[in-house]
Amino acid sequence: MSATNAKAAPNPLDALSVDGSGWAGDARSNALTRLRQMGLPTKRDEYWKYTDPTTLTAEDAPKAALFDAGEKQLFDDVERLKVIFVDGVFDAEASDDLSLESVEISRLADTTSADIHWAKPLYGTLETNGQDPVARPLAALNTAMATDGVLLRVTGKVSKPVSLIYRHKSETSDATLHHVIKVEDGGDITLTENGPAAARFNKVMEVDIADGASFHHVRAQGRDHERRAVTHMFARLGAESTFKSFTLTANGVLTRNECVIELTGDDAVATVAGAAVGDGVFHHDDTVFITHDAVNCESRQVFKKVLRNGAVGVFQGKILVKEGAQKTDGYQISQSLLLDDDSQFLAKPELEIYADDVACSHGSTSGAIDEDALFYLQSRGVPLKQAQDLLVLAFLAEALEEIDSEELSDALRQRLEDWLARRSAG
Amino acid sequence: MSLDTEVKDGVDQETVDAVREVGGAYKYGWETEIEMDYAPIGVNEDIVRLISEKNKEPQWMTDWRLEAFARWKLMKEPDWAMVDYPQIDFQEIYYYAAPKSMADKPKSLDDVDPKLLETYKKLGIPLKEQMILAGVEGAEDIPAEGRKVAVDAVFDSVSVGTTFQEELKKAGVIFCSISEAIQEHPELVKKYLGSVVPQSDNFYATLNSAVFSDGSFVYIPPNTKCPMELSTYFRINAENTGQFERTLIIADEGSYVSYLEGCTAPMRDTNQLHAAVVELVILDDAEIKYSTVQNWYPGDEDGKGGIYNFVTKRADCRGKRSKVMWTQVETGSAVTWKYPSCILRGDDSQGEFYSIAIANNLQQADTGTKMVHLGKNTKSRIVSKGISAGKAQNTYRGLVSMHPRAKDSRNYTQCDSLLIGDKCGAHTVPYIEVKNNSSRVEHEATTSKVDDDQLFYCRQRGMDEEEAVALVVNGFCKEVLQALPMEFAMEAQALVAISLEGSVG
Numbered sequence: 001m002s003a004t005n006a007k008a009a010p011n012p013l014d015a016l017s018v019d020g021s022g023w024a025g026d027a028r029s030n031a032l033t034r035l036r037q038m039g040l041p042t043k044r045d046e047y048w049k050y051t052d053p054t055t056l057t058a059e060d061a062p063k064a065a066l067f068d069a070g071e072k073q074l075f076d077d078v079e080r081l082k083v084i085f086v087d088g089v090f091d092a093e094a095s096d097d098l099s100l101e102s103v104e105i106s107r108l109a110d111t112t113s114a115d116i117h118w119a120k121p122l123y124g125t126l127e128t129n130g131q132d133p134v135a136r137p138l139a140a141l142n143t144a145m146a147t148d149g150v151l152l153r154v155t156g157k158v159s160k161p162v163s164l165i166y167r168h169k170s171e172t173s174d175a176t177l178h179h180v181i182k183v184e185d186g187g188d189i190t191l192t193e194n195g196p197a198a199a200r201f202n203k204v205m206e207v208d209i210a211d212g213a214s215f216h217h218v219r220a221q222g223r224d225h226e227r228r229a230v231t232h233m234f235a236r237l238g239a240e241s242t243f244k245s246f247t248l249t250a251n252g253v254l255t256r257n258e259c260v261i262e263l264t265g266d267d268a269v270a271t272v273a274g275a276a277v278g279d280g281v282f283h284h285d286d287t288v289f290i291t292h293d294a295v296n297c298e299s300r301q302v303f304k305k306v307l308r309n310g311a312v313g314v315f316q317g318k319i320l321v322k323e324g325a326q327k328t329d330g331y332q333i334s335q336s337l338l339l340d341d342d343s344q345f346l347a348k349p350e351l352e353i354y355a356d357d358v359a360c361s362h363g364s365t366s367g368a369i370d371e372d373a374l375f376y377l378q379s380r381g382v383p384l385k386q387a388q389d390l391l392v393l394a395f396l397a398e399a400l401e402e403i404d405s406e407e408l409s410d411a412l413r414q415r416l417e418d419w420l421a422r423r424s425a426g
Numbered sequence: 427m428s429l430d431t432e433v434k435d436g437v438d439q440e441t442v443d444a445v446r447e448v449g450g451a452y453k454y455g456w457e458t459e460i461e462m463d464y465a466p467i468g469v470n471e472d473i474v475r476l477i478s479e480k481n482k483e484p485q486w487m488t489d490w491r492l493e494a495f496a497r498w499k500l501m502k503e504p505d506w507a508m509v510d511y512p513q514i515d516f517q518e519i520y521y522y523a524a525p526k527s528m529a530d531k532p533k534s535l536d537d538v539d540p541k542l543l544e545t546y547k548k549l550g551i552p553l554k555e556q557m558i559l560a561g562v563e564g565a566e567d568i569p570a571e572g573r574k575v576a577v578d579a580v581f582d583s584v585s586v587g588t589t590f591q592e593e594l595k596k597a598g599v600i601f602c603s604i605s606e607a608i609q610e611h612p613e614l615v616k617k618y619l620g621s622v623v624p625q626s627d628n629f630y631a632t633l634n635s636a637v638f639s640d641g642s643f644v645y646i647p648p649n650t651k652c653p654m655e656l657s658t659y660f661r662i663n664a665e666n667t668g669q670f671e672r673t674l675i676i677a678d679e680g681s682y683v684s685y686l687e688g689c690t691a692p693m694r695d696t697n698q699l700h701a702a703v704v705e706l707v708i709l710d711d712a713e714i715k716y717s718t719v720q721n722w723y724p725g726d727e728d729g730k731g732g733i734y735n736f737v738t739k740r741a742d743c744r745g746k747r748s749k750v751m752w753t754q755v756e757t758g759s760a761v762t763w764k765y766p767s768c769i770l771r772g773d774d775s776q777g778e779f780y781s782i783a784i785a786n787n788l789q790q791a792d793t794g795t796k797m798v799h800l801g802k803n804t805k806s807r808i809v810s811k812g813i814s815a816g817k818a819q820n821t822y823r824g825l826v827s828m829h830p831r832a833k834d835s836r837n838y839t840q841c842d843s844l845l846i847g848d849k850c851g852a853h854t855v856p857y858i859e860v861k862n863n864s865s866r867v868e869h870e871a872t873t874s875k876v877d878d879d880q881l882f883y884c885r886q887r888g889m890d891e892e893e894a895v896a897l898v899v900n901g902f903c904k905e906v907l908q909a910l911p912m913e914f915a916m917e918a919q920a921l922v923a924i925s926l927e928g929s930v931g
Contacts, residue, residue: 046506320473338863341830347858353873356845360873364858366828367866 018144022112027124031143034128038137047134049286050314050346051256054139056230061174061200064226064253071418073165074194074220075411080163081105083150084273087168087198088175089297090148102156104187108149108178112184119151119180124208126234130260134289139232139258150335154187154213161218161408162188166197168224173198181206183213183241190405191215196222196252197350201229211238211265217245218268218408219389220415221255225281228254239265239294246403248412249276249284250419261289263297263325272301273402275412277419278343285314286334292355301332304399306392308339308423321358330360337395338368351405391422465522471495474636477522481605481640484612490625494635495798497626504629507792508821508853509761511734521637521670521701521874595652599683600645604672607643614645618676622705622742622769630701630763631738634670638703641672646681646712654910657686671702679745684715684911700759701736710745710772715753717914721921722758727816727928729788732760733908739766746801751778753909755918756793757925765823767796770804770832780909782918784925785818785850794824794841794856799832799865808839811903814850815926821853828865835865843873844902846895846926896923 013036018028039050041056055062083105084094085273090107097104111117123144130136152162155270163177175198183189187210197203249255261270276284287397290299305313315334325389337343349362369391377387396416403409436482464475474495478488503514600611608615625635642658658673677683700722706714716739725732737760741750752766768777779795797806806826814820822841845854854871876898884894900907900922907915907922 039916049778108432180714297760336860338860341862343863345858345860347869347870349854349855349856349858349869351854351871351873352851353842353843353845353853354851356850356875358845358873358875362854362871364856364869365867366858366860368863 002237012029015265016144016292018181019112019147023114023117023120024112026124028144029355031124031127031140034131035137035140035144035345038131038135038140040141041137047287047316050316050348051254051283053138055228055254055257056202061172062200062226062228063171063243064168064199064224064228065171066168067196067224069223074415075163075192075291075408078161078163078407078411080089080161080192082163084165084167085148085175085177085197087173088148088177089165100162101159101177102154102187103158103162104153104155106151108151109147109179111151117151118153118182120206122180122182122206122208123178124206126208126236127204127232128232129236129262130232130289136204136232136258136260138230139204139234142176142178142202142232146176146204148176149180152179152181152189152191154181154183154189156186157188158190161192161405164191164193166193166195166222168196168203168222168227171199174200175389176202178203181205181207181215183207183209183215185210185212188214188406189216189247191217192408193217193219196224196227197229199227201227201231203229203231205231205233207233207235207243209235209237209241209243212240213238214242215244216404218403218405218412219245219247221247221252222414223251225251225253227252230256231258233257233259235259235261235270237261237263237265237268237270237297240267241265242268243270244402244404245272246399246412247274247286248415249274249278250415251279251282252284253281254283256287257289259289259292261288261299263292263294263299266292266295267297270300271300271302271402273300273399274304275399275401275416276303276305276313277396277416278305278307278313279423280309280311282307282311283314284312286317288317290330291320292319292321292328292330294325296327297325298329299331300402302397302399302402303334305336305345306339306396307336307343307345308344312344312346315345315347315349315364317348317353317362319360321353321355321360323353323354326357328355328358328360330358332362334362334364335390335395336366337365339392392420393417439461463521467520468517469495469519469521469637473521477637477639480522483605483608486612486616487608489916490620491636494625494632495659498629498632498636501629501632503628504551506765508819508855509763509790511761511790513792514699514734517635522639524808553570585616593653597650598647599652600643601651601656602639602643604641604643604674607674611643611645614676615643615674618705618707619674620705622707622740623703623738628738630736631703634672634701634703635740638670638672641674641702643673644675644683644685646677646683648678649680650678651681652683655684655686657688664876669698669700669702669914673702673704674707675705675714675716676707677709677714677748679709680711683711685717686911687716687718688721688914688917699734699736702738702913704737704739706741708741708743708745708748708750708775711747712745713749713751714741715911716741716750716766717910718754718756719914719918719921720756720758720762724758724787724789725760727787729760735759735762735764737764739764741767741777742769743772743801743804745775746772747774748772749776751780751909752795753780753906754782754793755906755910755914755921756781756783756791757921759791760789762789762791762793764793765795765799767798768799768806769800770835771800772805773801774803775801776804778909779806779808779810780906781810782813782903782906782922783811783822784813784922785815786819786925786928787816787818789816789818791819792821792823794822796825797827797837798825799828799835800835802831802833802835804832804835806837808837808841809905809909810841811906812841812843812852813846813899813902813926814843814852815846816928817849819851819853821855822871823855824869825857825859826869827857827859828861828867830861833862833864837865837867840867841871842902843871844899845873845875859871892927896926899923899926
């Protein structure tokens with residue numbers, strides 16, 4: 001660039017404008033202001049050291065071919081309430097009737113025109129809290145731009161899981177969804193999510209869990225090979241509340257799942273777990289940030305990855321124990337099994353602790369399948385491939401065990417067995 | 427001690443020292459009044475040339491420094507470490523300070539300023555070393571007590587004396603100041619200087635490359651076991667002088683050396699900067715053990731004063747089956763920024779890192795290691811023990827990287843943190859990068875407080891709380907203390923207790 005023409009490249013954020021009407025208008029404008037201050041993430045950012053965000057921040061979503069596995073839909077045998085989104089837009093026809101006892105379900109797009117809504121003080125609030133100490137610009141982008149999503153208010157124990165299903169129909173779709181969930185005192189809900197959603201998917205879920213309430217989350221991300229996703233879960237836990245989240249990821253060019261949890265009430269328990277199996281062009285990033293800001297809380301992070309043919313697995317997990325958060329029990333384990341020499345595991349498991357009466361630990365391991373265990377199985381007549389599959393499954397099972405619901409965990413286990421069967425066949 | 431005859435009002439020195447220690451004052455806080463030879467304050471090309479000239483360096487060395495300085499001017503101070511300190515004005519620092527009595531190098535140690543020798547005495551340099559340094563006639567012939575240690579003492583910026591030269595010479599070992607090595611062994615310096623830590627490696631290393639005033643140089647010839655442990659004492663004495671030491675150790679094929687580095691600094695009010703560079707080159711089948719006890723002035727209880735310790739240390743295991751072991755006990759400095767690293771380039775090479783970092787009062791320590799596995803079948807082991815007390819912040823930051831070609835390699839990392847008090851912080855920031863599947867990497871970290879049951883057990887047996895904590899902490903550090911050479915292990919153990927004084931109760 002010549003000196004006379006030395007002008008900064010136009011900032012794509014300058015061109016953005018938000019829907020300022022309705023109760024979410026202010027939250028959207030504020031999010032855009034935040035985003036402009038932070039700027040979009042780049043590969044040079046420490047928080048994106050191991051994952052290149054370029055395709056997530058590019059103006060247009062890179063194309064993603066549709067994928068039809070021709071198999072039974074996940075969780076089909078599970079009695080549940082289905083809420084369906086196609087390329088990021090709610091599909092009322094395909095969805096079940098949204099009325100269910102103990103839970104109020106509405107749609108972000110329908111309600112924002114209303115003057116007041118219970119979700120108003122929450123929308124963008126947990127996301128804003130989660131921007132400190134580490135900026136999460138893509139979540140701010142979501143708050144600013146999202147026009148659809150569900151708003152769930154849980155007032156008691158919900159009899160069956162609410163299931164968010166994301167379908168992918170267009171090769172160039174760029175979907176943004178923002179869900180807000182409020183679990184009131186005594187509320188208890190299981191929420192499942194599955195499907196690829198779009199060629200590029202930016203999703204934020206804000207979950208506010210009141211004292212004594214419970215939130216269970218089980219997710220299986222879409223298997224479309226070329227899809228990209230960046231998701232954020234922001235959760236705030238009250239006293240004696242429970243948060244449990246599990247994610248299964250197989251396939252996908254690029255996935256970045258951020259989970260930001262704040263334990264604000266005493267005796268709360270949070271668990272975040274995940275199993276990822278990657279083959280070939282697969283980059284999966286689990287980024288977790290748990291803040292202990294109350295006494296006698298417990299947090300668990302259990303992440304397992306099986307990688308082959310050049311797949312890349314990333315884990316960035318952090319436990320922050322604030323001053324005064326005594327009697328904290330923080331546990332974190334991240335492990336990877338590399339099935340060949342081309343795959344990579346990159347991890348940054350962090351502890352930041354400002355209270356002395358705590359027990360925090362983290363462990364991280366990486367390696368190939370244990371030769372001794374393989375030999376043991378083979379010496380007992382188990383063929384090599386079967387023995388390998390058995391050990392891979394056993395390795396992943398530790399993460400699956402974090403799911404409370406047996407039928408959900410069985411459905412995911414089946415998915416993993418299918419993945420292994422395809423691998424053995426190929 | 428026969429040389430230590432200072433007696434005040436019938437009270438022996440040991441009692442005086444003991445009382446002073448209990449009082450929580452910094453044990454090694456005194457200042458030697460020697461006339462200093464300063465370069466003008468600040469840094470620019472002329473200062474770089476002046477330092478080079480003072481050391482009577484050849485032109486290639488001056489050019490090397492200037493090149494580094496040009497790079498440094500373009501660099502930005504790193505801010506990623508979990509440390510917080512006021513902006514350093516690099517133009518408000520003296521970059522060269524030599525004791526005046528050194529303006530002409532003494533012909534013999536007799537010419538050394540007696541006050542300088544007094545300093546060593548307070549530092550606890552072994553008796554025989556003192557006699558040799560003091561130039562006592564026939565000192566070389568007096569049998570040394572215990573193991574032999576050769577000292578290359580660095581007083582501020584100029585290496586004042588090197589002992590045991592004769593014996594080392596017989597073995598073919600070169601142990602001298604780096605300024606001497608630049609003149610006497612230019613071929614070795616040219617070949618290896620900057621080959622491990624490049625001129626423009628990072629902000630502080632680049633500054634060091636431009637303005638380093640002196641340091642130590644060691645060359646161990648092939649198939650030689652260095653006949654004694656080598657030791658350097660670093661002292662920062664004058665106010666507002668940056669200490670920019672440069673150490674270069676080369677272990678040629680099949681050789682072995684154990685190197686001790688111990689540091690204490692006198693009490694000062696203004697913060698002082700220390701930015702050293704240590705380079706280790708290890709060839710086929712060679713081994714270097716590098717041990718450090720760092721006990722610089724940490725600042726007072728209110729965080730006033732203290733040393734800024736921004737150090738780059740790196741070992742290059744260039745040869746097959748080469749081995750390096752870093753052991754450090756870091757109890758001093760207001761701010762520590764230090765990551766002794768191992769580049770495991772040669773097949774079957776090994777790197778080890780054992781560390782105790784203690785931060786009390788308002789100290790901040792951000793320290794750890796890097797293990798970069800490049801060669802096949804390389805092994806590394808990291809054992810880090812961090813202790814935080816008072817309002818201190820202690821961070822372990824490390825990298826374990828298995829490159830695609832580093833087949834069948836192995837790493838084991840253990841970082842444990844101990845918290846004493848509810849106002850301090852302990853942090854762990856490891857980076858793990860695995861790029862092949864035949865390697866195994868294991869990382870474990872825990873954070874906890876001093877166990878109440880253990881404390882109760884000790885108290886029950888009549889120990890006071892401070893003693894009990896010191897005992898438990900020493901137990902916590904055991905694995906690292908055991909990795910230290912004998913001379914340091916004893917001192918380190920005492921230091922652990924001293925550093926934690928006043929942190930309980």
